[in-house]
Amino acid sequence: MLITVLALTLVVCVASLFLGHALGRRAGWIAAAGLAGTAAVVLAAWAGRDGGAAGVVTQSVPWMPSLGIDLRLRLDGLSLVFTLVVLLIGAVVLAYTAGYLPRGRHGPFYGLLTFFAAAMTGLVLADDIVVMWVMWEFTTVCSFLLISQSGPKAKAPAIRTFLVTAAGGLALLTAVGLMWARFGTTELSVILAAPDWHEAPGFAAAVAVLVAIAAFTKSAQFPFHAWLPDAMVASTPVSAYLHAAAMVKAGIYLLLRFSTAFAEVPVWNVLLVTVGLATALLGAIWALQRHDLKELLAYSTVSQLGFLVATIGIGSAYALLGAIVHVIAHALFKSALFMAVGVVDHQCGTRDLRKLRGIRRTMPVTTVLLTLGAISMAGLPPLFGFVSKEAMFKAMAQLPGGIAVAVGTVAVLAAICTFAYSARMVLALLRGEPGEDAPREGGWDLLVPVGVVAVAGVALGVAGPFAEPTVNAATSAIGADAAADLSLWHGVTPELGMTAVVVLCGTLLVLARHHVDRVLDRRVTPFRATDVVEGFRSGSIALGTRIGDLTRSDAPLRHLVPPLVVVLGLGTVGLATVSLPPPRAGLGHWVDWIVLPLVGVGVALAIRARTRIALVVTVGVAGFAVALWFYVLGAPDVALTQLLVEILTVVIMVLLLSRLPRTFHVSGRRRLWFAGILGTLVGGLAAVTALALTGQREISAVGAALLERSYDLTGGTNLVNVILVDFRALDTFGEAVVLGVTGIALMIALEARGLLPLRPSPIRVEADSPIRDAHENALALRTSTRFLVPILLAFSVFYYVRGHSAPGGGFIAALIGGAALALIYLSASSNRVRPLQLPFPLFIALGTIIGVLSGLLGFVEGSFLRPLMTELGPLKLSTALIFDLGVYLNVIGVILAALTKLGTDDVAPPLRKPQEPSARGFSGGTP
Incomplete structure (x- = not known):
């Protein structure tokens, strides 16, 4: 069943590629139906699982059996939540795309967007660390290609995004290699359940740091956050899906999945909480500084992801539950907000908060939908964002003593800024009166997809208990035994008090927004993160250029001498230290005494050649002699290949000779002597090594086995x-x-x-010559x-x-x-x-x-x-x-x-x- 799910996503990808050419933007509806249908298959597989609430669905297909790597897929509660986020949010965004894109052919765009959905589906279902890493890298490549499709200005941001996320992929690959070597298996569920995490704290800490770095790069955590706002040059559907609801969730999924193994690793907890809180606060402040709606949402995404990372770092059962709830809430309100901002930009021609006037009157539906998303992001009832924020606050309040105060204070400060920038978005739409060229409301094909996710946030906020079984299954999958209570009212609690402080202080910030703008009209950090990434990129290119300068020459001697000297040295040491019996008698053949001189003559003439045509002919003599030698030694396939390659090489060289100078520079006598001596020594060493290694037996055991079984197999x-x-x-x-x-x-x-x-040909032909024509x-x-x-x-x-x-x-x-x-x-x-x-x-x-x-x-x-x-x-x-x-x-x-x-x-x-x-x-x- 799970292989069917993955296959269906690939079918949707291929179909979207062709339908995007045939139907244009309307192919988005078909692609959306395909992902929604795949989500239905996932739900059917989950409903039909064995084992009750704790049951899982597994399937495995051999991939590289000799290495023990299989296409293992596993659907448990956690992968169910993320799979539904990927497929259902993807379906909504694709439906939105059908109304957002201009008329024309969009095959590559739809193909990449749906392939990203397939890669994310494979990532969250993978129960093999190698398969997981492959899918992880697919999402990186898809993101790069989708961003770069947005025009010339997107080239540099796409490259910077790729550099940061690919660096995280290398960290994850290192972790995969360490786990494979330690546990002797690539099966993820077996690795996470192994006792070695407790028995080898040093190993656990090293892998935990590598996994955390990988997740930080993908989920835009400080100091790797720059790529996400930078990637906002991409179109709104790409931002709404990849960089708000799906790709950034890959890092969160990785942290949640490995929390089972690292929950008691101190460096894991400290790193996630520290980096997460710093990112949450800095991202919220940066969002307050922005006037471009899309850029504001980008930094708000950075901040919200910081909340998630910090909550996962706390590591308690209720903290993991709160993180899972916020994953769902964030996917809903952030996709709704990005698509609503896309409608504003599509209809108004601007995203600048300072230029928007009277939107509430001319675009009332868009205003309502964007307001619902902003209320949820601010964490106000009755939206689902309030439920998820309360769950995270509760996990922070349960920390011991002073730690709870420190963590809760930073989280409240970040949430206050979140309330303030959410209110700024809404006020920008409500204020002012429409002008003469006031924009009109967007079409139903734009508004319906936004409405689906915006209303879903309201529905889950009011009827949160209906989601409790799914959330409980997800927490159980990662070893957390907390029971979800997703109702709106839990009485007077510490988390409710934290929310009250957020609302009060956030309201004061909104009222004093002009003063706040003056205070924040400066750089928060002494440098821009994009400048750091760009500096790393340009520095790497400059370093590569300097290293390349060492061998940037057409002279073969500059390239051949170092490896030949190394081969000569290693080979000499090897023959001197390894004891090998003498080669057996009778290795020679009378044809050797004919062919070997021919090869020698060809080489000698090639050295003495002064024109290119002479060099081609003399090298050909050696080549044809070697072909004859292969045939005599009983290798007709190799001989035939050598003969044909020599013929075609001569043809290609003749085509080139007409465009190259007739003669070439001849090296000095000293250089020729050096090259000749080095070549002779290396050639002699190769001959002695071949005799020593291959002259001991008639045929190897591998060769004999191949001869014996090749026909049967x-x-x-x-x-x-x-x-x-x-x-x-x-x-x-x-x-x-x-x-x-x-x-x-x-x-x-x-x-x-x-x-x-x-x-011009060097051959002079008379004007009346019969070969002139x-x-x-x-x-x-x-x-x-x-x-x-x-x-x-x-x-x-x-x-x-x-x-x-x-x-x-x-x-x-x-x-x-x-x-x-x-x-x-x-x-x-x-x-x-x-x-x-x-x-x-x-x-x-x-x-x-x-x-x-x-x-x-x-x-x-x-x-x-x-x-x-x-x-x-x-x-x-x-x-x-x-x-x-x-x-x-x-x-x-x-x-x-x-x-x-x-x-x-x-x-x-x-x-x-x-x-x-x-x-x-x-x-x-x-x-």
């Missing part, structure tokens, strides 16, 4: 291909993706910089190409199909197909247009998608990229053939990218004038 007899597409398919998939990214990077780099201009001169090649290309393409298909049982496979087949494409480009009489109009980026994308889909098929048998087999007569067919097709398309796409961008001048003009490399720049010499 995969249906393939070509062990090289079987290893690539079956046993280590994940490695091959990663390499294929990297290859595809390389092709796209090549395309982007050449389109951004432009191609180097063609150089390029078109006529290529006649023989074009004629032969008509016959060779179909043959090569047929061979390409042949080698692809037979790869699982004989030398071949997707990579080799793609290289053969690439050779056919290279013939077409080489036989063209002009380089002004493409001889083939093939969409190579599409090939790369399709190859990656096919690889992913074939990997997902493996989940039928329990893991990603696990091959599925079927028998067709005497043949054994495997999904590895589909995976190999993805590899084929990736390689073809990269070859096409190189041929198209290097073999023709049919490219976009450069964004800036390319700098022609000097003769020394490509030489290997020092500039």
Whole structure:
């Protein structure tokens, strides 16, 4: 059932992506219905659980079984509350978006917003710390992308947001690694119940600090608070959902979930209470200083999250209960307020409190809804915000002696400021008379979603006891035994007295608001947090530049010497300290004495080469000799790959040579001697190491096992291909993706910089020469190409199909197909247009998608990229053939990218004038 919930959110995401293009903003209604339906499935799963009130719903699907990591999902009371917040608030915001966005296509926006809902759902349901961390990072990336979509001004805030929240992700990853190493499992419920938290206080304190830092960054706690107000450049739906009701709640969820383990860790309690109270007070003061409604709400969110963090830090059963109640209340009133402010901005064209006049008369519904949200945020009855604030105040009042006074005083001061800025919002709408161009009330498609959450705050405030079973289940899930009492009246209590002080002092602040504005018209802290983040960013870039300057050179010597020296030193020490038996006799072969001199001649000629064309030819001699060597040694797959790579490398180099200087700088004699001696020593060491490590046996135990079982397990007899597409398919998939990214990077780099201009041919041709005409001169090649290309393409298909049982496979087949494409480009009489109009980026994308889909098929048998087999007569067919097709398309796409961008001048003009490399720049010499 829980896998179904997660799958439904992903279905909504994919559907929203396409419907956003087809239906425009109206797709928001369908997406909202999808999330609401998913919430209904969650409630059905909760209602059908076993075990009564204390029961949970669990489900697990193998993900990486060899590592013990599974897609474990767990629905208990706490995850139920947060899942409903994510899905139901998300549904309301998406419905609001359908009326808020301008007309047009909004596929990417809806796709990202619903994918964020899916990631948050996965986060709060995850019962595996690795899965939890993955979902945590998904929310970070989604937030960055949604903010950056808001225009050029959003670029810097999006980057700053990403830096802060990604830093928290690294802290959480460190905590995940420590817990995994300590407990030997990634199952979250098992880890939280382990006795090690009490037996190893140092370990518990370290993990507690890391988890707290992660939560502070995501929930905008001081000093990591800057990103949330900074992110208000995003559109109102993004602010209402991600940065008020959902994403910031990820940190609160993390604190509540781990409170079971850290409740008795002193550093946890002190850190959360101190940071939470400081954030609550500072955020409230900053909100009082703001005149922009959206910015005011941003700082109020920082303050309210501080209240939550401090309450969780108290750690008592009633404190955790109060925090859970306030999570619900905050989600309701803050989403209502953000959407109501969006209506004001949408209709009035401004959010400045000082410019709003007469809104109560021209926009009465909006005024009422915004007022309801503000009353709840201020903590006044009969709204649910009053119930949640009273619960938090009660938890603070239950602290011992002086601690209760100190904590309660700071909390009351923050609540007084909250009352004051809430009142400022309402008064801005009530005062003044409308002008001639007074705004009109928003449409029903804007007001209905706001009304749903605003009225829900009233309903829960009046009928709070109906929510008590859900709240009790949530507190029980984290080991708290407090019973919720969500009624409005509890008699004369300390928390009621604290509320009375808040109302009295808050009213005085409102009455003296002009004087308060003059007092607060200054910077509260000596620096701005955004400046700190920006300074860290620019400093990191500057440091990276300085470090990069150490190796920023085209000279290969600068890059190759350090690793070669390290390899030489480590290898020498290793051979000197490890005792290995001598290699067995009979390792040599008579062909070695033919091929080895050929390789040596090729290397020697390459060193002596003075022109680029000579260098290409001589390096090719060594390459073809190595291919022959592989074939003789019994590795036809490797030999064929080497041969085809050499052919295509020569083709690509020939395309480049026409744009590079004919000659290049030759290094001095001293440098050549140094390079030669170092290369000889490292090469000799590599040869001795290979003999010592591989010359002891006929075949390794792993190799023997693969030979014996490969056919039974995969249906393939070509062990090289079987290893690539079956046993280590994940490695091959990663390499294929990297290859595809390389092709796209090549395309982007050449389109951004432009191609180097063609150089005149060094061959002088007389005007009346028969080879003067390029078109006529290529006649023989074009004629032969008509016959060779179909043959090569047929061979390409042949080698692809037979790869699982004989030398071949997707990579080799793609290289053969690439050779056919290279013939077409080489036989063209002009380089002004493409001889083939093939969409190579599409090939790369399709190859990656096919690889992913074939990997997902493996989940039928329990893991990603696990091959599925079927028998067709005497043949054994495997999904590895589909995976190999993805590899084929990736390689073809990269070859096409190189041929198209290097073999023709049919490219976009450069964004800036390319700098022609000097003769020394490509030489290997020092500039």
